[in-house]
Amino acid sequence: MNGPGFGGAVTGGAGLAYARLLAARGAQVVAADLDGAEAAVCEFGGQGRPVEAANPAAATARTEAIERDLGPVRLLVTCAGLMAG
Numbered sequence: 001m002n003g004p005g006f007g008g009a010v011t012g013g014a015g016l017a018y019a020r021l022l023a024a025r026g027a028q029v030v031a032a033d034l035d036g037a038e039a040a041v042c043e044f045g046g047q048g049r050p051v052e053a054a055n056p057a058a059a060t061a062r063t064e065a066i067e068r069d070l071g072p073v074r075l076l077v078t079c080a081g082l083m084a085g
Contacts, residue, residue: 015079016040022075030066030073032059053078 019029019041029046031038038048047070051062067073 015077018077018079019046020044027075028070030070032062032066 015031019031023029023041023044023046029041029044030049031041031046032049032051032053041048049062049066052058063073063076
């Protein structure tokens with residue numbers, strides 16, 4: 001996937017490398033994470049949106065909001081680590 005006009009959404013800290021790669025190829029990138037996403041992706045023009053990935057309803061609502069605001073998400077990279085306990 002190259003060129004402008006496609007969107008990618010990335011979750012989790014490990015997804016930052018994917019976000020950089022997508023942005024370098026012209027994607028409009030949104031990083032969805034609990035905290036720190038905005039600061040991490042702003043260096044290359046991405047957006048951060050907070051989300052609780054362990055909550056399916058919250059993740060669905062966040063995805064719907066991203067698509068409403070920015071258009072369809074064509075690529076989703078899920079790298080959120082969830083711990084039980």
